[in-house]
Every structure is written in C-alpha cells, then in structure tokens.
Amino acid sequence: MKVAICGGGIGGLVCAIALSEYPNIDVEVYEKNSSFEEIGAGISLWPRAWKILRRMGLEKDLLEQTHNQPEEEIAIAIRLMANDETRLHTYDVKGKGAVFSSFHRADFQRVLLKHLPAACKVNFSKHLESFAHTADSHIELRFRDGDSSACGILVGADGIRSSIRRCMLAEQAIEASRTYTDRVPCPHAESLLSGVEPQRTGIILYRAVFPAWKLRTKWPGHAVFKHTIQYQGKVAHLIAYAISRGELINIGIVDFQPDPSTPQDVAERLKILCEGWDPEIMAIVDCIEEIKPWVVCVVPPLQSFVHKRVVLLGDSAHAMIPFLGSGAGQAIEDADILATLLGHATSSGRTAEEALEVYDSIRRPFAQGVALKSEHQGHLYSEIHQSESHERFQDRFIGVGQRMTANLEWTWATTIDGMREQALQMLEESTRA
Structure with a gap:
C-alpha cells in the first residue's frame, strides 16, 4: 500500500513516522513549500498526546527541547490570573500528571524530522491542485507545477486551508447532486461545500516571542519562568509560557472584540487591550519587540473526514479555537489512530476503505467534541469580570477556575489506549458483519 501524505506539519510528520513502522506500507510526503518551514511560534502538548510520542520513541529527544518535564505527581498545568480593583488573584489549574509541555515549533519539528525514516521520500514545492x-x-495526484503521481491512500494533512478538503468536498457534492432531481440546488451538496472555506471566529490573536533574559531583568522571579500563565483582562486575555529550554517566552494576546470598521495600529490596539492590567503581566507585554496579528479561523464541523480512499487529519479536518491548547495534540491522535488502523489492515487482510471508515467513526466525533470544549473554554473567560464587588469577583474567579479544570481534566487523566483498542475491534468486526 502506498500512502501519500500532503503536508509536512506536525500531523503529517507524526503520521509518516507512525506509518513507516509497517513494512507493507510505503510512505511519501508532499510539502507545498520549498523546505519545512520553521514557524516561530510556541506549541503545547498535554500528557495524552505526550504518551503517544513516548510510545513512538520520541520522548528522549523531545525532553531535550523543553524545560517542563512530564511527571506523575500533582502538577500545575496553568496558573490562571486576573486582577480586580484590589489585587492580583491566582488560581492553579492542576491535577495528577497535569504537565503542559511547551516547545518552540521549530525545535519540535526538528525532532520529528530526525525520526523520519530515510525510506520515507519527501517532495518539496509540491502544492496539490x-x-x-x-x-x-x-488516486492520481495533480500538482500545481504540472507534475503528477499516484497512490493508494491520500492523507490530507495540509492545514486549515486544505486543498485536499476542498477537492474531497467538491467531489462529494457532485456525487450528491447527481441523484437530486429538483431544479433548485441540492441542499446536501450545499451543506458539504460549506466546509470548504475556514470560518472566521471574530477573534484576533496577537503572537510574539522574545528572549527570556529581558523579562528576568525586569522581574527576576516571574511566574512564567515556572508555569504557563493565563491572564484574563476585561476585554482580552494573555497566555504565556517558556519555550526552547526556557530561553524564550512565547505569548499570545487574545482580542475577543476586534472592531473591523476602525482598523488600528497594532501598538495602539494593544494599549486599549492591556488597559488596567496588573504590573506583573505588563512586565511581559513591555518585553515585546515585534508582535503579529493572526485572524483565528476554524473548520466548520464536517460530515465526514473520509471519502473513498482520501482521509483528512489535524487542522485540515477540525481546526479549532486554541483555548484548550489541543490542536497539535488532536493532530497527533489522528495520526496515531490512522496509522494503527492502516497498519493492521495491511497485515490482516482488511481493506483500506474499512480502516478509513473506522477512523472516521472514532476520530471525527471525538475531535469535534474537543473543538466544542475549546469554544466553551473561551466563554468561561468572559465570566470572570462580571462581578461588581471584590468578594463576588473572588468567588466567581475561583468558580471559573474550577470549571476550567473540569473542562481540561481529560487531557491528563485519560489516554488514547482505549480508543485504539476500540478502533481495532471495530475493524475486525466490520469484516465479520
């Protein structure tokens, strides 16, 4: 079986490494850029995804790239912060083994490339048309440069603006329209095509990375050197954590209510967003040298991640609001389940189509559920500043922290092992049925 993976991001590379373990599968990666881009932003992983990478043999090299080591004891995952008129309040989101491992994306990608087998061919400047x-x-693949290729399974790991998703949904819509006899447009086809373009959420995320020594000079014992911190202001919130072995600080400032009718300079907008923020948080903001806005978009819930022998994973299937820090983790989970099913199919006489159908039935509801949890997490932030008195503010703040903990607990309290076993059992039962 030849598997073509379009997209050399986290999901695509993890899938390539996992599939390469099976001798009956040939893997080829197609990357639209001229090289693997080292995007200068932080990523985070919860223990659920970390355990997959550990099983794949990546743990040792990844531990060399992060300063927060996974552990099994009670740990602080996120330090939640907010200030009222009196003081800075803190609430620690914590649990048993709840370590929020953070990386520079480029460091993480280099580890994946190190473990990519030499037999896995990588093709650059190949944008699938x-x-x-x-x-x-x-499946015949046609690229923008005029080249073509063929494969048995096509994996779309090409991100939120996925060309594979566009082609897959267009093909499904054409097939749906063929059986529709009314003179008006086919509603099912229109529903399918609504998933082609990502949807704007109305949120803007300002992202920046700066050297940790700058903050040490201003505030030597700052909490961000030990913990991921999440600060909730009245109209925006900030998340910050150390990456690159603690040498850099990665931050994101979320603007929940941007006004598109009055475009503003980034620096001016940040002044508005950060008004009234606590000095400990402003110490981080003052270290920013360059910050870039990112319009937050999502992929609307798809009716399927699979069509015939084409399958989507990661952001191409379910790009979500980043309020749970689970986008990369869900791509890793997709890759793990997909590789497990295809590997089992090739060794047990099952068909690839059966494996893909099981993948869709297992992963789609779960990943889309995580996307809903992430959206819910964002709604919680707005509740903190709805209190009028100091006593009510503190009670509401603690209550929100408890609800955030409950919404996140699955990321460290569960593993993917049960899902993997269920997927294999479903694949076995599909043939007997």
Whole structure:
C-alpha cells in the first residue's frame, strides 16, 4: 500500500513516522513549500498526546527541547490570573500528571524530522491542485507545477486551508447532486461545500516571542519562568509560557472584540487591550519587540473526514479555537489512530476503505467534541469580570477556575489506549458483519 501524505506539519510528520513502522506500507510526503518551514511560534502538548510520542520513541529527544518535564505527581498545568480593583488573584489549574509541555515549533519539528525514516521520500514545492480516483482503486495526484503521481491512500494533512478538503468536498457534492432531481440546488451538496472555506471566529490573536533574559531583568522571579500563565483582562486575555529550554517566552494576546470598521495600529490596539492590567503581566507585554496579528479561523464541523480512499487529519479536518491548547495534540491522535488502523489492515487482510471508515467513526466525533470544549473554554473567560464587588469577583474567579479544570481534566487523566483498542475491534468486526 502506498500512502501519500500532503503536508509536512506536525500531523503529517507524526503520521509518516507512525506509518513507516509497517513494512507493507510505503510512505511519501508532499510539502507545498520549498523546505519545512520553521514557524516561530510556541506549541503545547498535554500528557495524552505526550504518551503517544513516548510510545513512538520520541520522548528522549523531545525532553531535550523543553524545560517542563512530564511527571506523575500533582502538577500545575496553568496558573490562571486576573486582577480586580484590589489585587492580583491566582488560581492553579492542576491535577495528577497535569504537565503542559511547551516547545518552540521549530525545535519540535526538528525532532520529528530526525525520526523520519530515510525510506520515507519527501517532495518539496509540491502544492496539490487536484486528485482523481482511477478505475484500479488508485488516486492520481495533480500538482500545481504540472507534475503528477499516484497512490493508494491520500492523507490530507495540509492545514486549515486544505486543498485536499476542498477537492474531497467538491467531489462529494457532485456525487450528491447527481441523484437530486429538483431544479433548485441540492441542499446536501450545499451543506458539504460549506466546509470548504475556514470560518472566521471574530477573534484576533496577537503572537510574539522574545528572549527570556529581558523579562528576568525586569522581574527576576516571574511566574512564567515556572508555569504557563493565563491572564484574563476585561476585554482580552494573555497566555504565556517558556519555550526552547526556557530561553524564550512565547505569548499570545487574545482580542475577543476586534472592531473591523476602525482598523488600528497594532501598538495602539494593544494599549486599549492591556488597559488596567496588573504590573506583573505588563512586565511581559513591555518585553515585546515585534508582535503579529493572526485572524483565528476554524473548520466548520464536517460530515465526514473520509471519502473513498482520501482521509483528512489535524487542522485540515477540525481546526479549532486554541483555548484548550489541543490542536497539535488532536493532530497527533489522528495520526496515531490512522496509522494503527492502516497498519493492521495491511497485515490482516482488511481493506483500506474499512480502516478509513473506522477512523472516521472514532476520530471525527471525538475531535469535534474537543473543538466544542475549546469554544466553551473561551466563554468561561468572559465570566470572570462580571462581578461588581471584590468578594463576588473572588468567588466567581475561583468558580471559573474550577470549571476550567473540569473542562481540561481529560487531557491528563485519560489516554488514547482505549480508543485504539476500540478502533481495532471495530475493524475486525466490520469484516465479520
């Protein structure tokens, strides 16, 4: 079985490494850029995703790239902060083994590339334009530069603006329209096509990275050197954590209510967002040298991640609001389950189509559920500043912290092992049925 993976991001590379463990599967990666881009932003992983990488043999090299080591004791995952008129309040979101491991994306990517087997061919500057299913159950790939190739399984790991998702949904819509006889547009086809373009959330995230020594000079014992901190202001919130072995600080400032009718200079907008913030948090903001806005978009819930022998994973399938820090983790989970099913199918005589259908039935509801949890987490932030008195503020702040903990607990209290076993059992039962 030849598997083509379009996209050399986290999900695509983890999938390539996992699939390469199976001798009956040939893996080829197609990356639209001329090289693997080292995007200068932080990523975070919860223990649920970390345990997958540990099983794949990546733990030792990854531990060399992070300063917060996974542990099994009670740990602080996030330090929640907010200030009223009197003082800075803190609430620690914590649990048994609840370590929020943080990385520079470039460092993380280098570890993945180190573990990518030499037998896995990587093709650069290959932007997929379209694909077509052939009569012999293969898929013909057509690239923007005029080249073409063929594969047995096509994996779309090409991000939120996925060309594979666009082609897959267009093909499904055409098939739906063929059986529709009314003169008005086919509603099912229109519903499918609504998933082609990512949807704007109305949120802007300002991202920046700066050297940790700058903050040490201003505030030597700052909490961000030990913990991921999340600060909730009245109209925006900040998340910050150390990356690159503690040498850099990665921050994001979330603007929940941008006004598109009055475009503003970034520096001016930040002054408005940060008004009234506690000095400990402003010490981080004052270290920023360059900050870039990012319009937060999501992929609307798809009816399927699979069509025939084409399958989506990661952001191409379920790009979500980043309020749970679970986007990368869900891509890793997708890759793990997909590789497990395809590997089992090739060794047990099951078909690839059966494996993909099981993948969709297992991963789609779970990943889309995580996207809903992430959206809910964002709603919690707005509740903190709805109190009028100091006593009510403190009670509401603690209550929100407890609800945030409950919304996050699955990330460290559960593993993917049960899902993997269920997927394999479903694949076995699909043939007997």
